[in-house]
Amino acid sequence: MEGYIHSVETYGTLDGPGIRYVVFMQGCALRCKYCHNPDTWQLQAGNKTTVQELMEDILKYKNFIKSGGVTLSGGEPLLQPDYAAEVLKECRKHGIHTAIDTSGELPLITCRHAIDEADLVLLDIKSIDSAKALCFTGKGNENVLRLLDYLEESKKEVWIRHVIVPGLTDDYEDIEKLAEHLSHYTVISRVDILPFHKLGEYKWEELGLMYELGSTQPPEKESIAKIKTIFRKYKLNVV
Numbered sequence: 001m002e003g004y005i006h007s008v009e010t011y012g013t014l015d016g017p018g019i020r021y022v023v024f025m026q027g028c029a030l031r032c033k034y035c036h037n038p039d040t041w042q043l044q045a046g047n048k049t050t051v052q053e054l055m056e057d058i059l060k061y062k063n064f065i066k067s068g069g070v071t072l073s074g075g076e077p078l079l080q081p082d083y084a085a086e087v088l089k090e091c092r093k094h095g096i097h098t099a100i101d102t103s104g105e106l107p108l109i110t111c112r113h114a115i116d117e118a119d120l121v122l123l124d125i126k127s128i129d130s131a132k133a134l135c136f137t138g139k140g141n142e143n144v145l146r147l148l149d150y151l152e153e154s155k156k157e158v159w160i161r162h163v164i165v166p167g168l169t170d171d172y173e174d175i176e177k178l179a180e181h182l183s184h185y186t187v188i189s190r191v192d193i194l195p196f197h198k199l200g201e202y203k204w205e206e207l208g209l210m211y212e213l214g215s216t217q218p219p220e221k222e223s224i225a226k227i228k229t230i231f232r233k234y235k236l237n238v239v
């Protein structure tokens with residue numbers, strides 16, 4: 001089986017616990033205005049790689065990543081669900097910890113088998129307000145919230161990720177609603193608050209795409225601190 005892969009990182013320290021081999025897969029159906037990887041959006045692009053070829057490379061690093069594992073990221077890895085499931089299944093056979101970094105926007109029926117192969121799901125919730133999510137990603141949040149319910153039922157560990165973009169996702173009332181919603185789930189072991197940055201802006205230019213956030217600045221430290229305090233109020237382990 002072949003998959004479309006954008007690139008790999010062999011010393012990932014941000015996408016799950018420990019040192020990780022991170023596979024950035026091609027394809028994403030969302031169009032987040034703050035995306036820093038628009039070069040992954042197209043599905044049939046990048047390097048066509050078989051599961052066996054990818055596993056051969058992963059296994060070269062098996063000792064190196066023993067404190068961590070393998071994370072499938074993107075793009076949206078669940079747009080290639082059969083490939084993702086196969087890679088994660090192979091990793092598990094070799095005793096390697098597995099994670100999927102997803103926006104959760106796909107219907108569960110299309111990707112449940114891949115999710116079931118992951119030890120950990122990094123779930124990027126764009127906004128608790130579905131209309132706002134629709135406005136700056138192109139899709140509402142119904143599927144991601146449904147996926148979170150499924151992860152709770154499956155007792156699957158989850159790290160929530162939430163990008164703070166001034167003017168888009170930093171509304172304190174929305175943050176409060178999100179924190180309150182998350183506080184009902186027992187599987188969430190951590191919440192990552194990720195400040196918006198513009199490191200990917202040049203990619204939009206290279207692709208001939210219009211970047212709407214050119215004048216948006218990264219959030220102030222005080223704003224991030226206040227947002228973290230809101231999550232902590234709901235007993236969430238915020239990082």
Ligand code: SF4
Pocket residue numbers: 028029030031032034035036037038040074075076103137
């Ligand atoms: S989900 Fe991720 S890869 Fe897809 S558009 Fe949004 S930020 Fe970019």
